[in-house]
Amino acid sequence: MLQAKTMCPMILTDAPPTGLPPLDPQEFLGTRRKMIAALAAAAASTCLPAFAVAPEWGKSPAGVSGDFWTQPRWVWLKRAGTDEEIKVVYWANGQLITEAYHQISWFLRDRRFEAMLSADSPVIAKAERSGRLSAAQKSPWALMDPVVLDILYSYSAWLSIYGLSRPLMVTSGFRHFISNELTEGAALAGWHPKAGAVDFFIQGVPVEQTARFGQWLSGGGVGLYPKKNFTHVDRGRVRTWKS
DSSP: OOOOOOOOOEEESOOOOTTOOOBOHHHHHHHHHHHHHHHHHHHTOSOSOOOOOOOOTTOOOTTOOGGGGTSOEEEEEEETTSSOEEEEEEEETTEEOHHHHHHHHHHTSOHHHHHHHHTTOHHHHHHHHTTSSOGGGOOSOBOOOHHHHHHHHHHHHHHHHTTOOOOEEEEEOOOOHHHHHTSTTOOTTSSTTTTOEEEEEBTTBOHHHHHHHHHHHTSSEEEEETTTTEEEEESSSSEEEEO
16 A cells, blocks of 8 residues: 655745636636537537546545545646746645645646747737637636646655655646647647646656556556657546557
8 A cells, every 4th residue: 555755845836826817627618618619510520529528526546545545645746847846735634725736736837828928929819809718718727636636646655655756747737728729739628728637757767667657546547658758647537548
């Protein structure tokens, strides 16, 4: 059985800015469903993936049992290529810690969409003029599905148990649907725009081994990308793939 150590908060990332609220995944999904349905009708195509149902919040990975899930849950994450880093307990005494939850959600924001907003991207302006993007949707972050945080907690604890003191190196977290459309190979109906997926790697640990641990957890989808050197985890149905 995995036994996790309680970690003291250590945060080296900006706090969520005031005046820029996170996108609500449930509310955001409804808008995305309408948009994808409209795109499908316009294209008259049957090859567009069906949009997944809204996530069932609160269900933790099944591969770990016992008091592992009653202990304080924590993550240690670092953004690949930046100095942003966060190590914090986000769940204790049977409930989410709101401040830490928001800090992690902000940390996993869509940095590409954030840069597009700062640069007054013509792509965003075009989406606004066409009615595809509302003012309320002009935010680079969303409240992450707690289940995907539980998956990341399992990885952080796994490393700690084996004496590997290192963070998960995040390459992608929440992905706004605008930037998702600009990402090569990204699925329109994937879990990144639903704040339910994270791509990452662990320095010194083969991605194949990282993916195998995710498969054992059985907390959702696990994608292995050896050529790009990252593992994808999401809170969708249990499935695996390699690309």
